[in-house]
Amino acid sequence: MFLRSILYVLLISLLPANLLGQKKSRYNFFSYNVNEGLLQSNVLDIDFDQNNFCWLSFANGIQKFDGNRFTDVPIQKGLPDDKGTGFFRQKNGRLLVIHATGISRYNIDKDDFELIYRKPASFGRKLMILGENNKKLYLINEQADIVTLREDTYELLDI
DSSP, rough: OHHHHHHHHHHHHOOOHHHHHHOOOOOOOOOOOOOTTOOOOOEEEHHHHHHHEEEETTTEEEEEEOOHHHHHHETTTTBBOOSSOOEEEESSOEEEEEOSEEEEEEEETTTTTEEEEOGGGGGSEEEEEEEEEEEEEEETTTTEEEEETTHHHHHHOOO
């Protein structure tokens, strides 16, 4: 028994060290703050569009980051609000922006927005997309009412 234990210790000690340990990896890390162009240091939401541009939501606006610089995204036709927004990337790659007025879709080809859903005032300020399934988008409001939209036309569906 003692001999067997010594044999195990000897075999383990003869194994090359690189088989026992993980190889070292070097990762590049970048840090951005308001000095590099961020609107604020507190990001509310983050997502990526079909061109892998990074979209950032802040309490005071929206920015798009192309890997080199930050671009402010102003209020415009199709995007009536930019304060405290959220993002949702659909399975088809479309980027949706959820705001106090409703939901806007980013048109990557034209670099503009389309208001696809105007929420009723009775919904309150907050609206969140729970997810998508079977070509439907599921939304929830402050009162925990669940609303369903068709994924292709964004028409309101009765549950």
